[in-house]
Amino acid sequence: MPFKSILCPTDLSSMSIKASQKAVELARIFDAKLTLLHIHEYLMDEKEMIMLRVSVKDYKEMQNKRLADVEEEMADEVAKAGGGGLNVDYLQRESNRPHKEILKVAEEIDAGLIVMATNGRSGFVENVLGSNAENVVHRAKCPVLTIRVLE
Numbered sequence: 001m002p003f004k005s006i007l008c009p010t011d012l013s014s015m016s017i018k019a020s021q022k023a024v025e026l027a028r029i030f031d032a033k034l035t036l037l038h039i040h041e042y043l044m045d046e047k048e049m050i051m052l053r054v055s056v057k058d059y060k061e062m063q064n065k066r067l068a069d070v071e072e073e074m075a076d077e078v079a080k081a082g083g084g085g086l087n088v089d090y091l092q093r094e095s096n097r098p099h100k101e102i103l104k105v106a107e108e109i110d111a112g113l114i115v116m117a118t119n120g121r122s123g124f125v126e127n128v129l130g131s132n133a134e135n136v137v138h139r140a141k142c143p144v145l146t147i148r149v150l151e
Helices: 014-030 046-051 056-080 098-108 124-129 132-139
Strands: 005-009 033-040 088-094 113-117 144-147
Touching (some): 005 014, 005 098, 014 033, 014 056, 014 113, 014 144, 098 113, 098 132, 113 132, 132 144
Parallel strands (some): 005 033, 005 113
């Protein structure tokens, strides 16, 4: 089954970098488009910033720099993994429910495969809500390759 589009969520941790390396390898094998997705947690909206007396302008400038830095880090990781010449998109989204955003993006880009690390939350929250990888595996409409990295 050739994959035309591969989605790889990453938080730029060492575990997700291993998954992105595998995604680069698979994108090369299948001549597929690779989309790296980084999800930021929702922080504050403008009303909350004003209530807390945070400068909206300064906050937005900080966010824009952060977004640029993350995209640069993702591009560096793809290059280190041998992804030169691949068709790669870098997406960033904001969400407190990463698995839902991963599934949404997978639908938007018509992903044929999702490649992600199995790292996630631990303890009570994971037992109640489940990990992001587990939620994606159970709900994705396409195959999901999970990469387990032992550190």
